[in-house]
Amino acid sequence: MTQVITVPGYDQADVERYAVEPASELKRTGGERTPFQRDRARVLHSLALRRLAGKTQVVTPGESDFPRTRLTHSLEVAQIGRELAGSLGADPDLVEAACLAHDLGHPPFGHTGEAALNEVTGAIGGFEGNAQNLRILTRLEAKVVRADGRSAGLNPTRGLLDAATKYPWTRRPGNTKFGAYSDDLPVFSWLRIGAPPDPVKCFEAQIMDWSDDVAYSVHDLEDAIYAGHVDPRILLVEGERAALFERSRGYAPDAEPAELAAALDRLQTLEWWPADYDRSFAAQARLKGAASELIGRFCLAVVRATRSEFGPGPHTRYNAHLVVPRPIRLENAVLKAVAARYVMETEHALALRTQQAALIRELVALLAARPEQLEPPFQAWWSEASDDGARLRVVVDQIASLTDSSARRLHRRLVGSAA
Structure with a gap:
């Protein structure tokens, strides 16, 4: 058996992965990569991270020659986080990976899309970008497949999943911020092993x-x-x-x-x-x-x-x-x-956000009525879903993965084909 590499300042539980997999055989100068270096590489090479290039930060992508998208923002957060970690003795690769991953769950149109999806999923537990992060990291991103055929997503270490959890609790009455949906409770409970009983961030x-x-x-x-x-x-x-x-x-x-x-x-x-x-x-x-x-x-x-x-x-x-x-x-x-005050809440911005929210709500209804239009992985998950709530969650997972422009294109296509 390949010896598991640990990281100074962290114990064996911190570098465990939810799904068992062989240790990396890749070598790097000075020795094998640490588990947190592997985490960072997995996030950096993920489809979900690349899609952030087409998702709204403040100004919609394409509206300016000087845009910051969710991707450029995440890269900037990662650079700041890595230097802070180095100054305080935390593992820089772990913190950088968490920073790169922190916005993976944001849907098209940023917080506008997030609010619209939360509105249409109220009966099945709502939508929250940070809870969607966990879902992407542990099941929606294609990287690791378990022996039973189920996806383990990127299968990060416990350390990364906890470091990327901004709100370490499930949905609470009157609080729209939370870190896990009810059907992700098994992996959420696992990642919080060793954490204090109070829901505090690591x-x-x-x-x-x-x-x-x-x-x-x-x-x-x-x-x-x-x-x-x-x-x-x-x-x-x-x-x-x-x-x-x-x-x-x-x-x-x-x-x-x-x-x-x-x-x-x-x-x-x-x-x-x-x-x-x-x-x-x-x-x-x-x-x-x-x-x-x-x-x-x-x-x-x-x-x-x-x-x-x-x-x-x-x-x-x-x-x-x-x-x-x-x-x-x-x-x-x-x-x-x-x-x-001066960018996100201007009259023009508010009018645009109203249009974007309407498009997202309509897209949910259109795809729910025509599941054959889902991408192949989501079609399979739709077929395996046990009830209407689980099927709606699959539709929302698909829409949340889209960029701003792909959401508009899909909406135009579905509206046009239904006419």
Whole structure:
């Protein structure tokens, strides 16, 4: 039997896989790959990751020559997460893999598609992008097939599945955020073996989550300024500031307007803050430099605070938690609100999202009525489904896998053939 390779700071349970498979025979310079390096490679080469190139981040793919898609966002999150992991003693390959995987479950049209699918699946447990992540990693992505013929998805280690679980609980009344559907409870229970009884995220998942917050708050601000959606000078106008702070409460509900104002003021007084933008080459360079400075500010503060409370590390799994200082958290919330107010919630954006949600709902009805139009793997799963609820879940799995453009094409084809 090939000896299982472990990783410093992690035990045998962390590198176990849900479905038993032989250890890798591939060699790399200096020895065989670690289980977490194999996890990273599996996510990086997956179809689900490549499809993120065609899924909405903030601006719909194709609407701009300077888009950030779910794929470019995931790559940026992974770079931030890997460096944070290295600074705190967590395994960089594990954290990078979790960051690459964190958005795999997002359907076409981003959160708009997510809300539409959740609406049509209310009776069978709803839809949540993070719960869909688990489904992709453990059954929908074609990589490992069990001896009995069932899919094991990418069959990641317990460490990766836990690190990619942003919401480590099942669906709760009044809470639309959760990490597993009821029919994925066996693998969800398995991945949480060894976790505390309280539903807390492991340390690596906390790094992934903060890296996600940093990436989209900073890069969405950069995109909004670059594309002309936001003139930085508007953030000095009193009425606009008040509206922005009100929107920021959605990301920091425990913050008072005065605290949020102080957070924005701190950022605006920094020498590298992009106070204006005229689209010149020099302005573009300053804007890119400001993005780098913001990422460094948000990451270094967290590294220092975590080390101050828990020591130099290494920090892994459940022996520490990530410490985000409140001032930094509020600065991050204000930046998120800028993109929300000036890009995602404009009149044009809201009208487009209404159309996108309608298309997703119609697509569910069209495919449910014509299952022969499902792709071959989903057709097989439809045939094996035990009841109407399970068949609806198969339809939703198919739609969630689509890109924005393929969802539109399939909708046009089904509507046209039904006419």
